[in-house]
Amino acid sequence: xxxxxxxxxxxGGSLRRQMRKARWRAFGVFLKRLVAHRSFLIGxxxxxxxxxxxxxxxxxxxxxxxxxxxxxxxxxxSAEFWFGTDGYGRDILSRVIYGTRVSLFIGVxxxxxxxxLGTLLGTLASYVSWLDxxxxxxxxxxMAFPGVLLAIALASALGPSEITVIIALTVxxxxxxxxxxxxxxxxxxxxxxxxxxxxxxxxxxxxxxRYILANALSPLIVQLxxxxxxxxxxxxxxxxxxxxxxxxxxxxxNIIADGRTYIQEAWWIxxxxxLAIAFAVLGLNLMGDGLRDIIDPRQRNHR
Amino acid sequence: xxxxxxRRLLSxxxxxLVVSLMTFLIMWLVPGDVSAEIGGTDATxxxxxxxxxxxxxxxxxxxxxxxxxxxxxxxxxxxxxxLGRSVVDAVLERLPxxxxxxxxxxxxxxxxxxxxxxLAAVRHxxxxxxxxxxxxxxxxxxxxxxxxxxxxxxxxxSLGWLPTGGFVPITEDVWGWARxxxxxxxxxxxxxxxVIARMTRSSMLDVLNQDYIRTARAKGMxxxxxxxxxxxxxxxxxxxxxxxxxTGVLLSGAVVxxxxxxxxxxxxxxxGSIQRRDFPVIQGGLLVTACVFVFVNIxxxxxYGVFDPRVRDDR
Numbered sequence: 270x271x272x273x274x275x276x277x278x279x280x281g282g283s284l285r286r287q288m289r290k291a292r293w294r295a296f297g298v299f300l301k302r303l304v305a306h307r308s309f310l311i312g313x314x315x316x317x318x319x320x321x322x323x324x325x326x327x328x329x330x331x332x333x334x335x336x337x338x339x340x341x342x343x344x345x346x347s348a349e350f351w352f353g354t355d356g357y358g359r360d361i362l363s364r365v366i367y368g369t370r371v372s373l374f375i376g377v378x379x380x381x382x383x384x385x386l387g388t389l390l391g392t393l394a395s396y397v398s399w400l401d402x403x404x405x406x407x408x409x410x411x412m413a414f415p416g417v418l419l420a421i422a423l424a425s426a427l428g429p430s431e432i433t434v435i436i437a438l439t440v441x442x443x444x445x446x447x448x449x450x451x452x453x454x455x456x457x458x459x460x461x462x463x464x465x466x467x468x469x470x471x472x473x474x475x476x477x478x479r480y481i482l483a484n485a486l487s488p489l490i491v492q493l494x495x496x497x498x499x500x501x502x503x504x505x506x507x508x509x510x511x512x513x514x515x516x517x518x519x520x521x522x523n524i525i526a527d528g529r530t531y532i533q534e535a536w537w538i539x540x541x542x543x544l545a546i547a548f549a550v551l552g553l554n555l556m557g558d559g560l561r562d563i564i565d566p567r568q569r570n571h572r
Numbered sequence: 573x574x575x576x577x578x579r580r581l582l583s584x585x586x587x588x589l590v591v592s593l594m595t596f597l598i599m600w601l602v603p604g605d606v607s608a609e610i611g612g613t614d615a616t617x618x619x620x621x622x623x624x625x626x627x628x629x630x631x632x633x634x635x636x637x638x639x640x641x642x643x644x645x646x647x648x649x650x651x652x653x654x655l656g657r658s659v660v661d662a663v664l665e666r667l668p669x670x671x672x673x674x675x676x677x678x679x680x681x682x683x684x685x686x687x688x689x690x691l692a693a694v695r696h697x698x699x700x701x702x703x704x705x706x707x708x709x710x711x712x713x714x715x716x717x718x719x720x721x722x723x724x725x726x727x728x729x730s731l732g733w734l735p736t737g738g739f740v741p742i743t744e745d746v747w748g749w750a751r752x753x754x755x756x757x758x759x760x761x762x763x764x765x766x767v768i769a770r771m772t773r774s775s776m777l778d779v780l781n782q783d784y785i786r787t788a789r790a791k792g793m794x795x796x797x798x799x800x801x802x803x804x805x806x807x808x809x810x811x812x813x814x815x816x817x818x819t820g821v822l823l824s825g826a827v828v829x830x831x832x833x834x835x836x837x838x839x840x841x842x843x844g845s846i847q848r849r850d851f852p853v854i855q856g857g858l859l860v861t862a863c864v865f866v867f868v869n870i871x872x873x874x875x876y877g878v879f880d881p882r883v884r885d886d887r
């Protein structure tokens with residue numbers, strides 16, 4: 270079998286080229302479907318807008334986010350201060366604009382780390398049988414802490430900072446991600462094309478990366494969209510509770526916490542940063558829904 | 573069913589062991605300890621060392637772990653020097669507030685969520701369906717603690733209909749309790765309302781397309797009977813799964829919502845203890861909450877058995 274393949278180098282080469290072409294074509298079809306999907310498109314536009322605000326914060330913000338101005342304390346929204354000012358006379362619009370940067374940075378980092386760790390643990394658990402029980406029981410234990418409670422505990426133990434939030438959220442969201450990867454890998458592992466690859470003598474690494482992970486990727490991507498959304502909310506919660514980036518930092522949760530203090534006299538402090546969070550999360554949820562529709566066609570007829 | 577219950581209870585044991593180990597390790601991660609807090613700012617190094625010896629936090633980690641587990645099995649979660657009382661007492665005193673908040677939110681989320689979902693499914697692709705689903709999506713996208721603040725501004729500050737925070741025990745004044753709990757419970761429920769509505773809709777749509785529903789309609793049964801008796805019962809399993817997950821989310825969400833509305837629950841106790849670096853209380857609060865969560869999951873699994881006989885036969 271192998272000998273036959275080796276005797277056909279030219280044909281093998283053109284076959285490979287054809288396969289690559291076919292793969293690109295399939296990817297193109299996938300992209301076209303995504304763009305045609307209304308809720309995915311709306312979500313993507315929202316996310317792009319949010320990211321643009323975060324990236325170009327220096328250009329967009331009318332004032333410095335931490336500049337106190339005691340002449341303009343607790344000003345309601347006006348032409349000068351669109352979102353009003355807080356108890357130090359800081360411009361809420363500028364703080365919210367810089368706040369999106371903190372949210373985006375933490376969201377992206379948590380998605381990245383969760384994706385890597387989740388894939389690693391999930392693949393190990395499904396591929397190395399003696400590790401399976403060990404890893405999964407450990408993750409079950411982590412998941413037994415409801416929601417962000419574990420993140421709150423971890424963040425409080427490690428001390429308030431951005432890094433802390435990233436670590437705490439990664440630890441909190443990795444278990445579910447690892448489960449998704451493990452389930453995906455277990456399905457693909459039993460497929461005939463994996464067996465065929467083993468039969469022609471492909472190594473473990475090649476099988477894992479080329480055949481198994483490539484095909485278990487789609488549920489992971491959907492999962493990570495939701496991790497992104499939840500991280501943005503969770504970051505705000507941690508900041509609000511005082512275990513996130515410490516106060517002068519313009520994180521959206523910190524601004525809401527300021528607003529909680531002035532709830533009687535200045536509604537605008539708390540309202541606008543919350544709207545920014547809701548906007549970003551809505552966009553990510555729309556994207557996640559769209560991706561799931563396209564990747565998992567069983568649910569498509571329901572919308 | 574009894575066998576299923578026993579098995580499910582046994583499977584919780586390793587999870588609880590991991591949970592208790594984690595709670596212990598998290599606190600071990602912490603730099604610094606409570607001795608400085610007790611001693612005050614002008615305590616000498618000797619005084620600090622003395623306090624540390626008294627609390628037993630100068631002993632090696634393994635020894636501390638063993639004694640912690642030893643006490644744990646006797647139902648002793650330690651003593652809080654800052655509160656001047658045992659951790660178990662402090663946590664148990666606060667637990668009813670958290671549990672009633674969670675339960676009330678669960679009721680809101682489940683009732684409104686399922687009704688919204690059923691409505692959307694029955695009127696599939698109508699404007700009602702579209703509106704309900706947009707509402708659900710918005711509901712699950714807004715941060716609940718922020719929504720709570722908005723509600724306080726609206727109903728507490730601007731309209732003055734409801735108190736802006738604080739708590740009245742139900743034993744003292746039922747109406748006062750309802751007034752203080754209405755906003756927090758609704759706030760806590762909003763996200764999960766959306767989740768449950770979406771799940772109910774898709775689960776109901778699956779079932780409504782089945783042949784036996786057409787048969788039931790063909791027999792001339794009335795619409796509501798078909799929907800509630802035939803369809804909903806069969807659509808229940810995925811809905812219960814979501815409600816089960818919801819309970820956990822609500823339980824942890826309660827921590828934050830208690831902080832927003834100044835409710836004296838376990839969450840507020842934990843957050844306060846974090847600020848005071850009162851670790852026995854943090855540990856105890858975490859552990860109790862996680863145990864409640866594990867217990868809730870067992871109850872949810874039991875409910876599967878009630879609604880879907882295949883589940884209990886399989887295992």
